[in-house]
Amino acid sequence: MSNTRLPGWLSASREFLIPLLALLVLMAVWEASARLFAIPEYLLPSPSRIVEDMAAMGGQQLGEHMVATLRTVLFGFFLSIAVSFPLAVLISSSRLAADAIYPLLVLTQSVPKVAIAPILVVMLGPNEMPRVIVTFLVAFFPLVIAMTTGLLAVPSELIELARSCRASKLQELFRVRLPFSIPFIFSGLKSAIALSVVGAVVGEFVAAERGLGYLITSATAFFKVPVAFGAMLVLALLGIVLFQLIVVAERVFFPWAAAEERR
Amino acid sequence: MIDIKQVGQVFGAVGNGGVRALQGIDLTVKDREIVTLVGPSGCGKSTLLRLVSGLVAPTEGSIFIRDERVTGPRQDTGIVFQAPTLLPWATIVENVMFPSTIMGRADEAARRRAKDLLKVAGIADFAEHRPRQLSGGMQQRAAICRALVHDPDILLMDEPFGALDALTREIMTIELLRIWSNTPKTILFVTHSIPEAVILADRVVVMSPRPGRIAEIIDVDLPRPRDFSLSGHPEFQRCTGRIRDLIFGEQGARFDVEH
Ligand SMILES: Nc1ncnc2c1ncn2[C@@H]1O[C@H](COP(=O)(O)OP(=O)(O)O)[C@@H](O)[C@H]1O
Ligand SMILES: [Mg+2]
Numbered sequence: 001m002s003n004t005r006l007p008g009w010l011s012a013s014r015e016f017l018i019p020l021l022a023l024l025v026l027m028a029v030w031e032a033s034a035r036l037f038a039i040p041e042y043l044l045p046s047p048s049r050i051v052e053d054m055a056a057m058g059g060q061q062l063g064e065h066m067v068a069t070l071r072t073v074l075f076g077f078f079l080s081i082a083v084s085f086p087l088a089v090l091i092s093s094s095r096l097a098a099d100a101i102y103p104l105l106v107l108t109q110s111v112p113k114v115a116i117a118p119i120l121v122v123m124l125g126p127n128e129m130p131r132v133i134v135t136f137l138v139a140f141f142p143l144v145i146a147m148t149t150g151l152l153a154v155p156s157e158l159i160e161l162a163r164s165c166r167a168s169k170l171q172e173l174f175r176v177r178l179p180f181s182i183p184f185i186f187s188g189l190k191s192a193i194a195l196s197v198v199g200a201v202v203g204e205f206v207a208a209e210r211g212l213g214y215l216i217t218s219a220t221a222f223f224k225v226p227v228a229f230g231a232m233l234v235l236a237l238l239g240i241v242l243f244q245l246i247v248v249a250e251r252v253f254f255p256w257a258a259a260e261e262r263r
Numbered sequence: 264m265i266d267i268k269q270v271g272q273v274f275g276a277v278g279n280g281g282v283r284a285l286q287g288i289d290l291t292v293k294d295r296e297i298v299t300l301v302g303p304s305g306c307g308k309s310t311l312l313r314l315v316s317g318l319v320a321p322t323e324g325s326i327f328i329r330d331e332r333v334t335g336p337r338q339d340t341g342i343v344f345q346a347p348t349l350l351p352w353a354t355i356v357e358n359v360m361f362p363s364t365i366m367g368r369a370d371e372a373a374r375r376r377a378k379d380l381l382k383v384a385g386i387a388d389f390a391e392h393r394p395r396q397l398s399g400g401m402q403q404r405a406a407i408c409r410a411l412v413h414d415p416d417i418l419l420m421d422e423p424f425g426a427l428d429a430l431t432r433e434i435m436t437i438e439l440l441r442i443w444s445n446t447p448k449t450i451l452f453v454t455h456s457i458p459e460a461v462i463l464a465d466r467v468v469v470m471s472p473r474p475g476r477i478a479e480i481i482d483v484d485l486p487r488p489r490d491f492s493l494s495g496h497p498e499f500q501r502c503t504g505r506i507r508d509l510i511f512g513e514q515g516a517r518f519d520v521e522h
Pocket of ligand 1: 305
């Protein structure tokens with residue numbers, strides 16, 4: 001990161017102000033070129049048209065779609081955490097466990113998730129479950145890898161210190177290995193949340209009657225391209241907000257870890 | 264206090280490709296005695312200390328502390344490694360309290376004791392800082408406080424001042440002697456500095472390499488309390504001179520054999 005000095009108010013809000021400004025400029029150029037070159041709206045609708053059509057759909061309906069997708073994202077995300085943590089502990093605990101589990105993990109990753117989704121719908125029925133499972137399958141892999149890497153990256157001196165204090169295996173895990181892995185875990189969580197949004201949308205493409213992914217497929221089916229674009233933008237916004245929540249959580253709860261990562 | 268009986272250590276398979284680090288070590292350290300280990304690098308000083316700490320089990324012979332055979336790390340020993348090895352996420356006082364935390368005794372009394380130790384070590388102002396904010400010397404002081412926090416009777420130190428500059432090193436050595444005179448402990452101290460070995464020790468164990476053996480044990484007959492102004496003392500000169508002869512004389516002899 002550069003350390004160029006900016007006036008107080010500007011440097012404080014630089015993180016938000018400059019990207020926002022860039023976004024506004026982009027929007028303006030988009031709007032202007034859409035009007036100037038009379039681009040047909042099924043190719044590239046103008047921002048004003050997108051807002052208009054989204055507004056016409058109504059806030060409540062949009063809200064319902066958003067909540068549906070958010071639910072799937074969060075369920076999938078937390079399922080990923082719940083599964084990744086014990087898996088990472090197991091993999092990092094012994095060579096044997098690592099050799100047994102790694103190939104299976106790679107296998108789950110080599111099967112295209114879009115191909116699993118319809119099978120899961122048949123197996124689990126047309127409900128939330130298959131979407132959550134797809135989300136989980138997309139999101140958990142980088143998390144397991146990041147956690148395992150963190151748990152194994154603990155310097156042997158720290159392990160030896162714990163042993164010299166007669167720490168049990170459990171104490172070693174919770175007092176040394178896990179805290180040491182926090183920066184790794186958070187970088188894993190950041191990938192996982194971004195991928196959870198992808199996974200939820202993939203799930204909704206295959207089977208859903210609500211959600212932003214469903215909104216995109218149903219809108220394009222009726223050539224309502226501005227609505228599809230709108231849903232896409234809302235999804236992007238959702239992804240950014242969730243990602244930033246994790247960044248903020250790390251800075252608030254583990255300031256030392258955030259500092260470590262930025263070094 | 265510490266009885267090392269016919270201890271040998273081989274890393275890897277004996278015979279084919281194994282490294283013999285120690286052979287036939289016999290040493291008894293008395294209660295409240297300071298014994299220093301010197302010798303060229305690779306002669307097994309760290310290995311011997313790790314065996315006494317219980318972190319590694321000896322492949323030959325056995326070690327007793329208070330007539331109990333050492334089978335693992337014990338509560339009555341404290342260890343200081345060459346590097347401070349502080350937990351980067353914990354504050355200095357939390358780091359010092361780490362052994363108490365592990366033993367499930369991280370109470371107010373432990374915190375007070377940790378703070379008192381930091382005061383003695385002259386880094387009380389940094390109690391709530393993270394390790395990264397401290398200099399190497401201050402970090403090592405914190406590591407020494409950590410080794411003392413559960414009030415062990417035995418202190419095992421592996422080149423604790425090795426990474427410090429010469430000046431800080433002398434100050435820390437005298438500091439350690441001051442702490443020791445207030446609360447005497449049995450100390451086994453590894454160093455590769457000959458003056459440091461002599462100024463600290465009741466007895467200096469000189470080791471020779473390949474395989475690591477005890478070459479000679481030298482009694483240091485210097486008055487306490489000590490400081491480095493004693494370097495001119497004839498007894499100090501005698502001890503350092505003898506150690507130099509043992510270490511460099513042997514290396515010279517080996518040099519002749521090998522070439
Ligand atoms: N864990 C280990 N595995 C294999 N060899 C080791 C191990 N620890 C030490 N050694 C070997 O034992 C010898 C003594 O090492 P060490 O005790 O570290 O010596 P010193 O501390 O005197 O420099 C060296 O030859 C070293 O390579
Ligand atoms: Mg060593």
